[in-house]
């Protein structure tokens with residue numbers, strides 16, 4: 001992975017990025033020494049280097065049971081309990097896999113909404129199929145996930161029998177607390193623990209992400225290896241100028257202070273759509289607090305050049321872009337020659353589609369920089385497990401360091417509770433009687 005901040009730094013006074021070196025060093029030190037706010041949630045920091053081959057084998061063995069017994073596996077989870085797995089699976093998978101036969105179970109996602117139509121249509125699809133469930137919830141009490149799991153558990157038991165359900169339902173949850181743990185222990189499901197000190201949005205390299213990724217047949221050893229290499233490349237002893245996390249955290253904080261309040265994560269590969277979604281949660285939930293924080297937005301180019309392109313080129317100048325560029329495609333496809341050339345495209349004949357895409361990428365970068373949009377560029381060699389592992393750890397550490405420079409606790413999410421309290425009050429959840437009365441008054 002390479003990071004280029006030159007086309008962002010040119011929008012800042014000379015030496016501005018370098019002036020963040022002491023703040024970056026202090027943040028890195030606080031992470032390493034566990035002295036920062038949220039220091040009880042730093043388990044992700046050395047997770048890659050602490051992940052053993054035995055542990056990965058345990059995950060692979062469980063994945064094998066699901067692979068042998070299921071044609072579909074539903075991952076029930078929300079937020080950090082689903083976005084990481086989905087990001088990796090979509091980045092690595094065949095875009096049209098749902099239309100093609102496969103030896104691997106189809107991975108489906110649920111528990112991230114409360115749509116009756118979504119759940120009814122999912123159940124309709126699963127009906128008569130050999131399916132399993134990975135129930136992922138750190139708290140074990142998240143309503144969206146719990147409702148979904150209740151439905152799927154019953155259906156799995158009804159259709160596949162209690163014994164098989166016990167084999168193909170796996171829980172990834174807290175070691176002791178929560179309804180997901182209670183149910184798993186009572187029913188005898190295999191379980192994996194989400195470590196206490198790893199928050200949801202930092203958990204993709206725990207079984208939260210690794211198990212679904214392994215069930216889909218991807219190489220979790222290579223994923224973790226990529227993250228391990230990035231852990232070394234971004235360690236505090238790597239000099240400021242050579243450390244991609246230091247550079248990224250410094251430049252985005254410098255831009256924020258100069259009035260660039262919105263960061264748009266850009267890809268030119270539709271397969272990265274969910275990497276964008278994962279990143280949005282990671283940075284949004286970590287930094288958006290205490291009335292501060294860069295607003296994380298995302299676009300998929302070229303698609304969104306024809307929707308958001310106008311705004312980005314010409315709208316209010318409060319944005320900067322971070323582009324994830326993939327150097328090499330995994331396929332080989334060129335523009336064909338056409339004798340009649342009715343579409344006038346023969347000037348591209350023989351050119352790889354990816355070369356055209358890279359020209360679109362460069363042309364967009366030049367246009368947006370001309371339009372006053374600072375541009376950060378992250379390039380990875382290709383979409384494979386190793387490179388995605390690198391990207392994950394880079395963004396996680398970048399988020400921790402950035403948030404500490406910003407002066408917030410990057411590892412909590414108190415704001416997420418507000419809607420839950422209202423929803424529980426409106427649903428008359430036991431224990432919320434006072435809130436129920438108060439909210440009924442407000443709604444009069």
Ligand code: PA5
Nearest residue numbers: 079080081137138139142200201
């Ligand atoms: O990052 C986070 O902590 C959150 O997004 C959680 O992952 C999300 O709210 C789901 O929580 P839980 O895993 O407890 O069901």
